[in-house]
Amino acid sequence: MSGVRVLVGTRKGAFILTADGKRTRWTVSGPHFAGWEIYHVKGSPADPNRLYASQSSGWFGQVIQRSDDGGATWKTPGGGVTKEPGEMPRGESNKFVYDVSPASGKPLTTHQWYDGTQHPWEFKRVWHLEPSLTDPETVYAGVEDAALFRSRDGGTTWQELAGLRGHGSGPRWQPGAGGMCLHTILLDPRNPRRLYTAISAAGAFRSDDGGDTWRPINRGLHSQYIPEPTAEVGHCVHRIALHPSRPGVLFMQKHWDVMRSDDGGDSWREVSGNLPTDFGFVIDVHAHEPETIYVVPIKSDSEHYPPDGKLRVYRSKSGGNEWEPLTKGLPQQDCYVNVLRDAMSIDSLQPCGVYFGTTGGQVYGSADGGDSWAPIVRDLPAVLSVEAQTLP
Secondary structure, eight states, X not given: OOXXXXXXXXXXXXXXXXXXXXXXXOEEEEEETTTSEEEEEEEETTEEEEEEEEEEETTTEEEEEEESSTTSSEEOTTSOEEOSTTOOOOSOOOEEEOSBOTTTOOBOOTTEEEOSSSOEEEOOEEEEEEEOSSOTTOEEEEEETTEEEEESSTTSEEEEOTTTGGGSOGGGOOOBTTBSEEEEEEEOSSOTTOEEEEEETTEEEEESSTTSSOEEXXXXXXXXXSXXXXXXSOOOEEEEEEETTEEEEEEEEEXXXXXXXXXXXXXXXXXXXXXXXXXXXXXXXXXXXXXXXXXXXXXXXXXXXXGGGOOOEEEESSSSSSOEEEOTTSOOSSOOOOOOTXXXXXXXXXXXXXXXXXXXXXXXXXXXXXSSOEEEEOSOSOEEEEEEEEEO
């Protein structure tokens, strides 16, 4: 019987939840990298044993960790082996190479880049890791301040895909409340040269040549909090999602508004419909029904908790506009948690499982597409990311 592995990143370590195909009894492993912020953990679609994790600390900086055995052991590619879940590896860390220094012409490493004035900048953290769909050695990383990297050697060395920052709109990007983060990376399963990214607060971007060149895809977005509400860039996009069977159809949870595009992001239209509020962070698509999507409405951009203190996932089976609340098994009073942008994921079993984590440390799962929910684990540190893997 197939199984499921749910990878959870938190403020104080990573946790790995595993179950068989029934998804009724779960085993919890962790904390891995105890005490560290684990912004994102994700597995390779090409190799179920290959995992990548973004490990960061205000004291020690940013480290990419890799596991080749499903999370049993970890190592820093290019550095030492992490023998214990919370132990720092010994040896050299990952190398991130931005543009060459205009002063020396030499590549810059260890998180530095030059902004054209010969002043080094350091990025704060890796927000999102996106392994290749076909090659476990290739993985993309989105960082804060916003830039996109790719590694072709399992995370040992990283090269910036500089065409994104070099597009020309970069000087007009502004940080959102969470920083100027590149938080979403989508890979088109039908066109390996097409990639999507989203940046807070710049908007969504698409490349059709493998990441060499990029263009904004924000036509139809309206943001009343910026000087030009329909500007080419400057929109605070929280998350975008697609279904592998229809990669040209995109869904977006914006700072305000739930949006849909049927032309690969060339144009967008609002599908917030009857949601109680159109503010939120997560959005995801059902594994087998490309018109079924999920969001978690949050009261407002200043009150980051569910409306009326009721934790509700909303599902649309029509690709938006018509939404139904999913409440069975979720707290419906005195609940004031948030669900962050990378904290929802869906497995590919039948029926598909839906999972999300909260800033209160709960991870909820549904084995029936959202009809009913149960807590898999409670009282973790605040959950930053949730990723589901279907295991053979």
